[in-house]
Amino acid sequence: MSSKFEFTRENQTRVREILRRYPTKRAAMLPTLHLVHQQQGYITPEVEEYVAGFLEVPVVDVHEILTFYTLYFQRPMGRHHIRLCMSISCWIRKCDQIKDYLSHKLGVKSGEITEDGNLSWEAVPDCLGACELAPMMQLDKDYHGNLTPQKVDKILAQIRNNDSTTAPKHNSTIPQKHDSTTARNHENTNSRE
Amino acid sequence: MPIVKLVSEHFGNPQAKQLSWYRDHGGYAAARKALFEMEPKEVTDEVIKSNLRGLGGAGFPTGKKWNFVPTNTDKPIYLAVNADESEPGTFKDRYILEWDPHRLLEGIILCAYAVGIHTAYLYIRGEYVRPAEILQQAIYEAYQEGMLGEHVLGKDFHLDVYIHRGAGAYICGEETGLLESLEGKKGWPRLKPPFPALVGLFECPTVINNVETLAHLPKIISKGGPWFANVGCEHNGGTRLFALSGSVKKPGVYELPLGTSMPELIYEHGGGIIHDKPLKAVIPGGASAAVLTADEIDVPLDFDTLMKIGSMLGSGAVIAMDDDICMVKATQNIMRFFAHESCGQCTPCREGTGWVYKIVTRILEGTGTRQDITNLMELADNMSGTSICALSDGAAMSFRSFVKKFASEFEYHIRYKKCDVEEN
Numbered sequence: 327m328s329s330k331f332e333f334t335r336e337n338q339t340r341v342r343e344i345l346r347r348y349p350t351k352r353a354a355m356l357p358t359l360h361l362v363h364q365q366q367g368y369i370t371p372e373v374e375e376y377v378a379g380f381l382e383v384p385v386v387d388v389h390e391i392l393t394f395y396t397l398y399f400q401r402p403m404g405r406h407h408i409r410l411c412m413s414i415s416c417w418i419r420k421c422d423q424i425k426d427y428l429s430h431k432l433g434v435k436s437g438e439i440t441e442d443g444n445l446s447w448e449a450v451p452d453c454l455g456a457c458e459l460a461p462m463m464q465l466d467k468d469y470h471g472n473l474t475p476q477k478v479d480k481i482l483a484q485i486r487n488n489d490s491t492t493a494p495k496h497n498s499t500i501p502q503k504h505d506s507t508t509a510r511n512h513e514n515t516n517s518r519e
Numbered sequence: 520m521p522i523v524k525l526v527s528e529h530f531g532n533p534q535a536k537q538l539s540w541y542r543d544h545g546g547y548a549a550a551r552k553a554l555f556e557m558e559p560k561e562v563t564d565e566v567i568k569s570n571l572r573g574l575g576g577a578g579f580p581t582g583k584k585w586n587f588v589p590t591n592t593d594k595p596i597y598l599a600v601n602a603d604e605s606e607p608g609t610f611k612d613r614y615i616l617e618w619d620p621h622r623l624l625e626g627i628i629l630c631a632y633a634v635g636i637h638t639a640y641l642y643i644r645g646e647y648v649r650p651a652e653i654l655q656q657a658i659y660e661a662y663q664e665g666m667l668g669e670h671v672l673g674k675d676f677h678l679d680v681y682i683h684r685g686a687g688a689y690i691c692g693e694e695t696g697l698l699e700s701l702e703g704k705k706g707w708p709r710l711k712p713p714f715p716a717l718v719g720l721f722e723c724p725t726v727i728n729n730v731e732t733l734a735h736l737p738k739i740i741s742k743g744g745p746w747f748a749n750v751g752c753e754h755n756g757g758t759r760l761f762a763l764s765g766s767v768k769k770p771g772v773y774e775l776p777l778g779t780s781m782p783e784l785i786y787e788h789g790g791g792i793i794h795d796k797p798l799k800a801v802i803p804g805g806a807s808a809a810v811l812t813a814d815e816i817d818v819p820l821d822f823d824t825l826m827k828i829g830s831m832l833g834s835g836a837v838i839a840m841d842d843d844i845c846m847v848k849a850t851q852n853i854m855r856f857f858a859h860e861s862c863g864q865c866t867p868c869r870e871g872t873g874w875v876y877k878i879v880t881r882i883l884e885g886t887g888t889r890q891d892i893t894n895l896m897e898l899a900d901n902m903s904g905t906s907i908c909a910l911s912d913g914a915a916m917s918f919r920s921f922v923k924k925f926a927s928e929f930e931y932h933i934r935y936k937k938c939d940v941e942e943n
């Protein structure tokens with residue numbers, strides 16, 4: 327990937343729309359970084375500079391955000407990414423065994439990428455908000471629960487079968503259909519009725 | 520008590536997330552009633568009468584909170600919807616987002632109308648990609664059908680709702696951490712006062728409410744505050760979604776009146792303990808709440824009772840633990856979470872959570888000493904009431920209760936350098 331980053335044309339439109347939702351440019355920080363992430367999968371120092379210029383904030387402020395929040399990657403990860411929940415309810419339901427199984431099966435430790443670059447995974451200390459499915463994990467956008475080694479095998483096999491493109495799958499933005507028609511400038515519209 | 524479905528009636532029905540279906544089944548009638556038949560103040564009064572309390576964790580009376588917003592301001596007033604849902608054990612808001620997004624939007628309209636809000640930001644945790652997609656679709660439909668936008672339901676009242684995705688930080692669920700994050704900063708909680716009702720988002724008055732709190736509003740307006748109050752128990756109006764997990768046969772979300780007994784939740788609705796093992800302990804309100812021993816669980820689930828017995832109802836996350844679970848290891852797991860998620864602003868919290876994690880780990884590794892127990896209790900004191908936000912207090916409440924109530928397990932690990940629970 328070239329070191330010079332620029333939003334695609336489509337994303338430029340999107341980011342302009344995002345900016346209209348907030349009274350300050352800076353407030354668009356998280357959504358803008360989500361968009362970068364979706365476009366190229368991780369955020370480099372060059373991107374930090376680009377975003378800083380875009381939002382008119384110092385580069386260190388963007389960097390601080392990247393290091394504070396855990397969902398932004400600062401290096402390329404696998405085309406697919408797994409987050410295995412290690413928090414209390416999943417732990418009660420033996421997520422440790424799934425963790426061992428995953429690292430055995432993938433041959434790489436938590437935080438690493440498989441040799442073919444297809445998959446990265448991490449065991450996270452945070453609850454992912456689906457404890458009724460414990461033990462559970464997130465694969466790209468989706469949650470998978472009641473994990474057993476057999477179930478993990480099945481999911482991993484499915485990934486291999488479904489892959490046809492090379493774009494990262496773990497990045498996500500959500501559709502923004504209504505925005506262009508309804509978003510408007512804040513300064514003028516927030517008067518009290 | 521029977522299951523009473525006020526906010527969960529559409530869970531499991533894939534059609535309910537469509538606006539047309541929701542409207543055909545009584546949806547948006549409460550918003551219509553409020554906007555065309557009630558003054559904003561009457562809406563707030565009804566919410567006060569309902570005894571609805573904040574279901575994000577703190578249990579603060581919702582109507583009272585709205586009344587803190589000044590009426591004579593020329594600044595915009597904002598609504599920040601808290602869909603960060605990150606307290607370990609909590610997964611109830613996700614059900615509303617996934618199955619009944621229009622109920623939430625209707626609740627947002629009601630709150631906005633009552634308080635005079637024209638912009639709502641819905642702060643949803645970054646991992647909830649699918650729920651955010653569903654919500655975005657619902658918002659799109661709501662704009663198309665005139666439920667949101669320039670003229671809400673045809674009235675001269677405008678309201679915009681925007682989704683704002685988080686990026687992986689528990690502390691952004693704390694209300695002022697959330698505001699900082701919305702402003703594009705790291706989620707460092709703010710010193711209070713000033714409270715967000717006066718100085719909140721972009722230095723403007725701001726209401727912050729949990730997803731489930733808002734989702735209760737349509738029923739309150741359509742059926743009346745007193746009716747809602749009557750469903751619950753004293754000072755605890757209505758129902759709430761209990762997120763039951765851990766060693767139960769049927770983990771899941773159960774909507775029950777506040778004041779339902781904990782054994783009923785665990786044994787009747789949750790089907791009892793897996794493999795019919797004995798129950799050892801229950802965390803009644805998310806990882807920040809003090810653990811209860813099996814002997815202590817025969818209580819009604821309401822905010823005031825749980826506080827009286829030294830714990831809290833918190834986010835309604837009930838985590839059951841069976842007899843085979845080592846309480847020292849459970850403590851380590853919970854403290855790993857808090858040490859990871861402390862935002863680092865306050866020394867007692869930043870250092871304390873890390874130290875506790877290390878000490879408990881040391882005890883598990885067989886190099887703990889009796890002095891460690893004393894140190895843990897002292898740390899709990901030093902971490903309570905000394906910091907900017909309640910994360911530190913929650914962490915302290917949790918590990919203090921484990922060390923105190925399961926002292927023998929900690930002592931066994933220290934003395935024999937092994938686990939008495941897993942041996943048997």
Ligand SMILES: Cc1cc2nc3c(=O)[nH]c(=O)nc-3n(C[C@H](O)[C@H](O)[C@H](O)COP(=O)(O)O)c2cc1C
Nearest residue numbers: 573574575601603604605692693694728729732909
């Ligand atoms: C560390 C911490 C984390 C919190 N996380 C959440 C959360 O994820 N969701 C939530 O609704 N409230 C959370 N809260 C509670 C909020 O600060 C706030 O009380 C709540 O959003 C107010 O809405 P309510 O009155 O409708 O409950 C958290 C509080 C603390 C101290």
Ligand code: SF4
Nearest residue numbers: 862864865868906908
């Ligand atoms: S108590 Fe902990 S989480 Fe809260 S502001 Fe202080 S350091 Fe941050």
Ligand code: FES
Nearest residue numbers: 411416453456457
């Ligand atoms: S503990 Fe794993 S999803 Fe909540």
